[in-house]
Amino acid sequence: MKQNAFYAQSGGVTSVINASACGVIETARRHGDRIGKVFAGRNGIIGALTEDLIDTSTEPASTIAALRHTPGGAFGSARYKLKSIDESPAEYERMIEVFRAHDIGYFFYNGGGDSMDTAHKVSSIGRSLGFPVTCIGIPKTVDNDLPVTDNCPGFGSVAKYVAISTMEAALDVQSMAKTSTKVFILEVMGRHAGWIAAASGLAGSGPSQAPHLILFPEIPFDRSAFLSRVKDCVTRNEYCVVVVSEGARLADGTFLADAGAHDAFGHAQLGGVASVIAALVRSELGYKYHYAIADYLQRSARHIAARVDVEQAYAVGQKAVEFALEGENAIMPTIVREADEPYRWSIGKVALGRVANREKKLPRSFISADGFSITARCRRYLAPLIGGEDYPPYRDGLPCYATPRNEPVSARLTGDFMLK
Amino acid sequence: MKQNAFYAQSGGVTSVINASACGVIETARRHGDRIGKVFAGRNGIIGALTEDLIDTSTEPASTIAALRHTPGGAFGSARYKLKSIDESPAEYERMIEVFRAHDIGYFFYNGGGDSMDTAHKVSSIGRSLGFPVTCIGIPKTVDNDLPVTDNCPGFGSVAKYVAISTMEAALDVQSMAKTSTKVFILEVMGRHAGWIAAASGLAGSGPSQAPHLILFPEIPFDRSAFLSRVKDCVTRNEYCVVVVSEGARLADGTFLADAGAHDAFGHAQLGGVASVIAALVRSELGYKYHYAIADYLQRSARHIAARVDVEQAYAVGQKAVEFALEGENAIMPTIVREADEPYRWSIGKVALGRVANREKKLPRSFISADGFSITARCRRYLAPLIGGEDYPPYRDGLPCYATPRNEPVSARLTGDFMLK
Numbered sequence: 020m021k022q023n024a025f026y027a028q029s030g031g032v033t034s035v036i037n038a039s040a041c042g043v044i045e046t047a048r049r050h051g052d053r054i055g056k057v058f059a060g061r062n063g064i065i066g067a068l069t070e071d072l073i074d075t076s077t078e079p080a081s082t083i084a085a086l087r088h089t090p091g092g093a094f095g096s097a098r099y100k101l102k103s104i105d106e107s108p109a110e111y112e113r114m115i116e117v118f119r120a121h122d123i124g125y126f127f128y129n130g131g132g133d134s135m136d137t138a139h140k141v142s143s144i145g146r147s148l149g150f151p152v153t154c155i156g157i158p159k160t161v162d163n164d165l166p167v168t169d170n171c172p173g174f175g176s177v178a179k180y181v182a183i184s185t186m187e188a189a190l191d192v193q194s195m196a197k198t199s200t201k202v203f204i205l206e207v208m209g210r211h212a213g214w215i216a217a218a219s220g221l222a223g224s225g226p227s228q229a230p231h232l233i234l235f236p237e238i239p240f241d242r243s244a245f246l247s248r249v250k251d252c253v254t255r256n257e258y259c260v261v262v263v264s265e266g267a268r269l270a271d272g273t274f275l276a277d278a279g280a281h282d283a284f285g286h287a288q289l290g291g292v293a294s295v296i297a298a299l300v301r302s303e304l305g306y307k308y309h310y311a312i313a314d315y316l317q318r319s320a321r322h323i324a325a326r327v328d329v330e331q332a333y334a335v336g337q338k339a340v341e342f343a344l345e346g347e348n349a350i351m352p353t354i355v356r357e358a359d360e361p362y363r364w365s366i367g368k369v370a371l372g373r374v375a376n377r378e379k380k381l382p383r384s385f386i387s388a389d390g391f392s393i394t395a396r397c398r399r400y401l402a403p404l405i406g407g408e409d410y411p412p413y414r415d416g417l418p419c420y421a422t423p424r425n426e427p428v429s430a431r432l433t434g435d436f437m438l439k
Numbered sequence: 440m441k442q443n444a445f446y447a448q449s450g451g452v453t454s455v456i457n458a459s460a461c462g463v464i465e466t467a468r469r470h471g472d473r474i475g476k477v478f479a480g481r482n483g484i485i486g487a488l489t490e491d492l493i494d495t496s497t498e499p500a501s502t503i504a505a506l507r508h509t510p511g512g513a514f515g516s517a518r519y520k521l522k523s524i525d526e527s528p529a530e531y532e533r534m535i536e537v538f539r540a541h542d543i544g545y546f547f548y549n550g551g552g553d554s555m556d557t558a559h560k561v562s563s564i565g566r567s568l569g570f571p572v573t574c575i576g577i578p579k580t581v582d583n584d585l586p587v588t589d590n591c592p593g594f595g596s597v598a599k600y601v602a603i604s605t606m607e608a609a610l611d612v613q614s615m616a617k618t619s620t621k622v623f624i625l626e627v628m629g630r631h632a633g634w635i636a637a638a639s640g641l642a643g644s645g646p647s648q649a650p651h652l653i654l655f656p657e658i659p660f661d662r663s664a665f666l667s668r669v670k671d672c673v674t675r676n677e678y679c680v681v682v683v684s685e686g687a688r689l690a691d692g693t694f695l696a697d698a699g700a701h702d703a704f705g706h707a708q709l710g711g712v713a714s715v716i717a718a719l720v721r722s723e724l725g726y727k728y729h730y731a732i733a734d735y736l737q738r739s740a741r742h743i744a745a746r747v748d749v750e751q752a753y754a755v756g757q758k759a760v761e762f763a764l765e766g767e768n769a770i771m772p773t774i775v776r777e778a779d780e781p782y783r784w785s786i787g788k789v790a791l792g793r794v795a796n797r798e799k800k801l802p803r804s805f806i807s808a809d810g811f812s813i814t815a816r817c818r819r820y821l822a823p824l825i826g827g828e829d830y831p832p833y834r835d836g837l838p839c840y841a842t843p844r845n846e847p848v849s850a851r852l853t854g855d856f857m858l859k
Contacts, residue, residue, distance in 0.1 A: 031619075032611055062617040065618070089610070090610050091607070091611045092614030092615070094614075095613075096615055097615070097619075098618045098619050099618055183742055183837060184736050184740070186837065186838070186840070187454070187510050187511070187736065187742065187838075188734075190510050190840065191735045191739040193511060194452050194511045194512030194513070194515050195515075195517070198517040198519055199451075199517075200735075221837065294714070310734060311735060312730065313736070314731035315623060315731060316604050316625075318611065319608050321607060322743055323742055402835060402836070405837070406835065407833075407836065408830070410828070413827075416602075416641075
């Protein structure tokens with residue numbers, strides 16, 4: 020039996036989520052005997068609810084191939100979490116109705132923990148509504164917080180970007196420290212877990228090398244310990260590089276970014292945690308500072324993606340389709356680490372029910388005893404994930420990123436579906 | 440007659456200033472019959488004043504070669520402006536004393552306008568003190584504000600970084616706009632001139648492509664025009680990418696960054712101009728926003744340097760030495776544009792007196808009539824400067840940047856020199 024497939028991107032995009040899309044579509048095209056067209060959801064799952072589907076079969080092979088080196092979400096992603104089936108059965112019923120109307124027998128959902136939960140639910144509701152759909156989750160998150168899988172596609176490239184940026188900015192600050200900036204602060208993503216902040220630690224090791232201090236969400240911010248470490252570092256090295264996670268927080272759980280806005284340090288301000296730390300350094304130590312906020316640049320920097328990450332992102336997309344064709348259902352391909360050095364990995368699988376809505380935090384054993392740097396164990400885990408480069412092609416000095424046509428599929432249902 | 444040479448880096452460093460150092464040292468080594476050792480100033484000109492010289496002759500050829508792909512200032516740079524000879528004759532006399540003690544007959548000063556002025560003065564004071572020194576300036580500034588030369592080494596790589604980052608972040612924002620961030624703001628350097636902000640314009644063209652709005656220091660900020668353009672853009676495209684120069688200002692000359700701090704928009708804050716613009720967007724239009732502050736990352740991002748920029752940085756270092764050996768004095772090598780497309784350039788020269796303390800602003804003809812984007816003429820000027828890639832070598836996922844030993848030269852003078 021030949022059926023169509025539906026692919027949707029979910030949540031914050033990454034520099035390699037389109038590599039997963041590429042893996043799904045190219046693999047489906049190789050199995051034209053069993054999979055008809057691959058439809059993509061315009062703006063992710065919203066496209067399924069509103070019957071706004073993109074027909075990827077009209078894209079030439081070269082465009083699909085170029086997705087492998089294109090950042091962002093080519094078909095649009097969405098922050099849209101479905102409620103439980105009990106609370107909002109209409110959404111699930113609608114999705115199955117759209118799938119039925121377009122003869123969609125395969126659902127590939129590319130996202131984080133919430134998305135795995137949704138894929139899991141769609142798999143069971145389809146069966147109970149008499150239209151069974153093979154549902155495969157495809158892992159994606161820069162936050163690296165999915166359980167079971169060794170790491171998440173998207174994370175390695177952010178990790179590489181952050182490690183390289185820390186290294187480069189540190190060389191800059193070091194060379195100017197005699198007469199200019201003493202303290203440089205880099206704010207990175209990771210509201211709940213310090214994986215990205217930890218990756219900056221790959222830039223150097225030992226007390227004289229940047230980053231000199233990392234502020235993790237997992238370690239409550241200790242104002243006096245922090246200030247004394249900054250002072251020591253500037254005294255010894257003439258400069259200090261601090262990497263701070265956007266999720267850094269006080270012992271009571273308040274985000275430092277909010278603490279600053281609420282004047283906890285006597286400085287009213289709006290902005291991220293970097294400016295809070297900067298204000299503290301200035302008022303308590305009087306050092307000249309600069310800060311950078313990488314924000315979306317870090318998760319879209321396809322120009323410096325990790326080759327390993329690109330390969331894994333493609334592989335989980337490819338295997339998702341292959342697993343579906345092998346009769347698997349309600350699972351997610353995982354990355355299995357087989358050796359640290361030389362790094363070897365393979366693709367495994369896990370039941371969606373085991374990954375949905377569970378967050379993997381940075382283990383305490385990955386953070387040094389003093390709370391300001393990473394351990395050798397953490398380094399061993401992280402180092403292979405930033406391995407290799409995978410440069411996009413360039414023309415006239417700029418990357419040639421894919422521009423898919425994203426042609427709509429004609430609607431077959433009548434009536435609009437109102438999103439919540 | 441064989442004499443030693445002195446090389447110093449000055450002001451804010453760039454991702455290619457060490458490529459100029461590489462050009463100077465490699466070329467001097469090829470002329471060992473006329474140039475003895477190349478000494479570098481530790482922390483730039485401060486090293487000359489305090490007799491803190493680095494002996495580059497102890498570095499292996501491989502380390503010097505690696506400077507070509509290493510960001511930051513390998514020997515240390517300084518923000519230290521010498522006063523006029525009349526105001527501070529002791530500084531100039533001291534420098535000549537140090538040069539005499541170490542038999543330094545060549546002074547290569549790698550910096551911006553102030554440094555060209557200093558090199559010019561040293562050339563005349565040396566003569567009047569009976570120790571003539573051949574003084575050659577080597578252009579360097581990410582701000583691209585030196586006159587006469589077509590462009591400044593350092594600028595092309597920042598321009599490339601900013602154009603690529605804008606393109607990548609725009610793809611990210613575009614894909615999430617339906618349910619998440621509508622307005623993304625990228626703050627870039629350029630306190631006095633909008634060259635770097637202008638470079639973001641290379642990321643796209645036409646009203647639907649990012650960057651949708653650029654805020655230049657040259658155009659007084661028009662609050663209502665800005666807000667109305669952002670609103671139109673979000674209405675039409677569902678998102679809006681704004682690139683703002685740190686030097687963006689009000690009609691009265693106040694920097695927007697300071698205006699924000701002083702509550703001009705009703706929001707007390709500390710931080711850069713990006714947060715001021717973000718607060719304005721939020722309070723007046725209510726859109727969800729994100730902002731990135733590239734800060735030092737943009738000028739140290741050697742991993743994505745423009746090949747043209749690296750080649751030009753090396754060439755001005757090489758030609759500085761060759762000009763000196765040809766008997767030139769008190770000049771600066773310049774980059775001469777011979778054709779836009781295909782781009783051709785050569786190295787010329789200009790008297791230091793003609794470049795010292797003159798700033799080249801972004802011409803009004805490079806900014807669109809409405810003040811929010813760049814013109815075709817600007818694009819024609821900028822496009823070749825970001826041409827080509829020049830990737831550093833990598834090991835274990837990280838760039839292999841040079842780590843020179845920076846061995847000190849034994850002091851020959853007695854007594855300390857007190858810096859102002």
